[in-house]
Amino acid sequence: MLSPKRTKFRKAHKGRIHGVAKGGYTLNFGSYGLKAQEPARITARQIEAARRAVTRHIRRAGRVWIRIFPDVPVSQKPAEVRQGKGKGSPEYWACRVKPGRIMFELDGVDQDLAERAFELAAAKLPVKCKFVVRWGEGS
Amino acid sequence: MAEFETISAEIRERAGKGAARAARRAGRVPAVIYGDNKDPVIVTVDRRDVIKQLQRGGIQTRLFDVKTDQGTHRTLIRDVHFDPVTDQPIHMDFLRVTRRTVLNVEVPVTFLNEDKCEGLTQGGMLQIVRNTVELTCPAVDIPDHLEIDLTPFNLGDSIHFSAVSNVPEGITAVIDDRDFTIATIIAPRGLLSAASEEEGETEGGEAAADEGGES
Incomplete structure (x- = not known):
């Protein structure tokens, strides 16, 4: 699973996701992409599950690019612990995704295969997604 | 015109x-x-x-x-x-x-004869580095697209701007200090190594489960 190698601070504020993607909303590497339509926090586990769904479906024929990185540490308090006594310990990593963000890109496979692969990947993610193709290439 | x-x-x-x-x-x-x-x-x-x-x-x-x-x-x-x-x-x-306007314009690149390319028939993948190439040309002579014939290329080869077959005379690329790369033919990961990092941990069990569920 993806996670930062080292961080300046162990714990981060929860934060809120406002607005739409300011960058990373166009295809940069592959011919096909999976674009988020809603704001959400996507965990490293979900990214990995989606990546596996894609690579398994395309039978490792093409190439997959992951355009998001989980750099937000999410903390949780243990079960049956009263409120207070400080913030919980970091449990997993997540990525804040804004609407419009291209999360995955894919190349080297047919459009039908890519569409199905991303359909499977989208099922692993907590956001509504859209399959995108470059303008002029079956869009 | x-x-x-x-x-x-x-x-x-x-x-x-x-x-x-x-x-x-x-x-x-x-x-x-x-x-x-x-x-x-x-x-x-x-x-x-x-x-x-x-x-x-x-x-x-x-x-x-x-x-x-x-x-x-x-x-x-x-x-x-x-x-x-x-x-x-x-x-x-x-x-x-x-007629006099000269400008820099991004022209899309088209790849021909993918089925005759030895590198691709061996299972390689065409990794496109640049989908478009920026050219300096008169506005009335902008090529629709640039063509690259993939026939002579093999696995591991890089395809440079010099491989473009239809650059009209008098039209130059904006990047003129080097013969820049447009695409490469890479071997897919499955071809490079039989055992990948994910196979050991989950591939066998989950793959069987997934396929069973889908069918």
Whole structure:
């Protein structure tokens, strides 16, 4: 699973996701992409599950690019612990995704295969997604 | 002299985001026509016409006659802005061109004979580094696309700008200090190593479960 190698601070504020993607909303590497339509926090586990769904479906024929990185540490308090006594310990990593963000890109496979692969990947993610193709290439 | 396609436009009375949003709600795309040392003209174009042109590909290499009530402008589409979420066109820039206009333009690259390429038939993958190449050329002589014949290339080969077969005379790439890479033919991971990092942990069990579930 993806996670930062080292961080300046162990714990981060929860934060809120406002607005739409300011960058990373166009295809940069592959011919096909999976674009988020809603704001959400996507965990490293979900990214990995989606990546596996894609690579398994395309039978490792093409190439997959992951355009998001989980750099937000999410903390949780243990079960049956009263409120207070400080913030919980970091449990997993997540990525804040804004609407419009291209999360995955894919190349080297047919459009039908890519569409199905991303359909499977989208099922692993907590956001509504859209399959995108470059303008002029079956869009 | 290149052929001009025709696109009809309506003059916009008001500028600004309020008017632009009203135009978008009415199914039109706000646009501006500028260049050739003349005053800019603000217009709107039918969104369906724009999408039709976008779907053909290479929209920035084709020349357009923009017809308005006040006359026709010979133009090139210089920029198209898209909504980040819906990918609908939200604004366009038309640049007026003349016979003398020379500009830098992004021309799409097309790859030919993929089925005859030895590297690809062996299971390699064409990894495109540049989908477009920026060329310096007269506005009336912009090539539709650049062609690269993939026949002579093998696994591991890099395809450079010198491999482009249809660069017209007098047209140069903006990057002229080196023979830059346009694509490479890479071996897919499955070909490089039989055992991948994920196989050991989950592939066997989950793959069987997945396939069972799907069927």
